[in-house]
Amino acid sequence: MTTPGRGLHGHVLDTLGPAITAGEYPPGSVLRTDELAQRFEVSRSVMREAVRVLESMHLVESRRRVGVTVRPKAEWNVYDPQVIRWRLAGADRPHQLRSLTVLRSAIEPVAAGLAAQHATAEQCAELTECALGMVANSRGHKLDKYLVHDIAFHRVVLTASGNEMFARLGDVVAEVLAGRTHHEVMFEDPDPAAVTLHVGVAEAVRAGDAPRAEELTRQIAVGALQELDILAP
Amino acid sequence: MTTPGRGLHGHVLDTLGPAITAGEYPPGSVLRTDELAQRFEVSRSVMREAVRVLESMHLVESRRRVGVTVRPKAEWNVYDPQVIRWRLAGADRPHQLRSLTVLRSAIEPVAAGLAAQHATAEQCAELTECALGMVANSRGHKLDKYLVHDIAFHRVVLTASGNEMFARLGDVVAEVLAGRTHHEVMFEDPDPAAVTLHVGVAEAVRAGDAPRAEELTRQIAVGALQELDILAP
DNA sequence: TGTGACATATAAGTCTGACTTTTTGTCGCT
DNA sequence: AGCGACAAAAAGTCAGACTTATATGTCACA
CATH class of the missing domain: 1.10.10.10 (Winged helix-like DNA-binding domain superfamily/Winged helix DNA-binding domain)
Structure with missing residues (x-):
């Protein structure tokens, strides 16, 4: 980075x-x-x-x-990207990953709702493209390619929210997603339900349906929390 | 600071x-x-x-x-407290205040929900004390005293959430609240509804009622957004 | 006329040694 | 025991010389 x-x-x-x-x-x-x-x-x-x-x-x-x-x-300035990277690279990694995932679960639904209101046509196109890329790589051990589109998807949502504070969390989310794929428990193929939800978010944003974009993203967040056993399944 | x-x-x-x-x-x-x-x-x-x-x-x-x-x-590292202070002190102030308020509206409800699950007895006591302090100073031009308790209240909630990332937003929220009271549109006395909501949050956290704590805090957030005309009234 | 290699100037990067300032712990005096 | 003066320690500051990377201009050659 x-x-x-x-x-x-x-x-x-x-x-x-x-x-x-x-x-x-x-x-x-x-x-x-x-x-x-x-x-x-x-x-x-x-x-x-x-x-x-x-x-x-x-x-x-x-x-x-x-x-x-x-x-x-x-x-400590725990929002400093450098500090986050250092902690993710060390023994504190699991704890840091949990903190960040909880943070994501709070931010991303709201960001998605805002994105539905503010996203440009170009951003909507990017979003559906990312979602399609996720679908295309959701089966058959293509986790790396899937990850690229997953990261891009969340980054676009955060950027499209129009809030600079949210936008700057793109890098953090990228680290979390990459960390989950490479080091943490990640099944051979991503959860099909999660993929469907991402497609839904892309559609909702395109349609300007803020409540739906927010709700679907909240469900994605729930899934992420469950993966780390932060939320009871 | x-x-x-x-x-x-x-x-x-x-x-x-x-x-x-x-x-x-x-x-x-x-x-x-x-x-x-x-x-x-x-x-x-x-x-x-x-x-x-x-x-x-x-x-x-x-x-x-x-x-x-x-x-x-x-x-820019927009989460750096120093950067935030610099921007709040300059011409960017209104814009920065809006960004931060939107951030708050995303974080604090989730934090309150977590606080309801994790707050210690001591933190619950602090919270009710803060809420009482707010009530006591909610009428009669005691904005400064009210502010002190308001800041303390939100800081306790964020800390009690048990999430370090949330906890570190205490200073930021303090700056926003102080900024609103001293420079932005703030009526002579605080909105009575907001005061009631704070009391309710304290009760919900004490009772361990996470959904209620979250919902009430969300209503507080809505009020804050409306104050800045970010949300339609 | 265009292109590549080469030379040069520039501004950051680094090191060293001397000096200043602040703070703290201690020692001696009352 | 309390208090004040003193001394030591470590960061802070400065000035100057040197190194290194690199953007840019120059020139020869095609």
Whole structure:
């Protein structure tokens, strides 16, 4: 997604970020800039830049005469895409995946309802195209191709909602869907009911039927929650 | 909220951040580190740290031989609390307030439903206390006191949901509520219906009645949307 | 006239060392 | 025990020199 390790400070972040978000340094742990600079074999300037970025994510706090202290998890900027990626890549993955799926279940139905009101003709076309692509790859071990269309589908819905906050969740949803397909419990072929629901959403959006688009998307969300045993089946 | 201007690089951010998020530099604009360092009368090291932070927010992109280019709005990390504050403080305020209110309307009902299932006894007590505080200050020009309890109420609900992503929206909701009271259209006294709804939510959460908590919160959300003319009355 | 290789200028990136500032812990005095 | 002065520690700041990547212009050749 984002270019990894761009520059020396990026390389440092690629190591320190995952370590912190994985809880390797408990809250209150103290790091010292000079020591870190030595450990990563970079200059203090580079290390300081890395610390500034971690600080802007509220992962750490830098105080004079004390050092760089790790903040409690409750203060982290958990919506930062970088933080989300780090957590998804580490031991926190299952927990993060659940949090995000609950978030999706709240957002996407509303987004679909708004999309039904605001989607352009072009977006409607994209949507049906995505739905068709899902149908076409819903049988016969074509999970990867299915995934591409699934991701595109949800991204279009979020974008078409016309709300910038929703739109920016496209990347997050993509990570969740990809994660589910590649690492979590995903049956050999996707649930046919889910595929049908996606087609229905595309139709509802095209027809401008907001309540129906919202309701169908809510059912998709229920399915996603059930997959992770968040909701009783 | 967050300590402003902590250190020189913080002061630079306090000026550059609002300027960029206000659209003063159109997407693609090129800034040069050295020039900025001169303008703000800081060393290049400090300026570089500031740029790194802006880069981590996806507000700018730094490339060799080119400079620091401003990214299009669609790529910004719009969930970054700092970015939200900057936008709320600038000309983008009304638009940002609308986006956030729509976000709230999607999240909070679900959060309330979850809170009804997961809230501790202590959280239930806090909630009723907040609701009572709202009732007590709902008449007679006590908007500021009312606001305090209103903010606390929504923060408790979001926290009690047990979802970390929801919980972290507490600050955002606080900003929206404060913004509505202080700058936007807010009648002399809060809508009595809204107050009643809050009391109802507190009761529903205490009773563990998730559907009711969700539905009542949804009605609160509808009210908030109507206030901003997002929803037809 | 167009195209490819090459040279050059430019701005970010990096490193180092010296200095400043703030904060905290400690020690001695009352 | 309380209080104030002092010293140490770590981040913060700055200046300057050097490195590296790369966009762009130039020139020879087809």
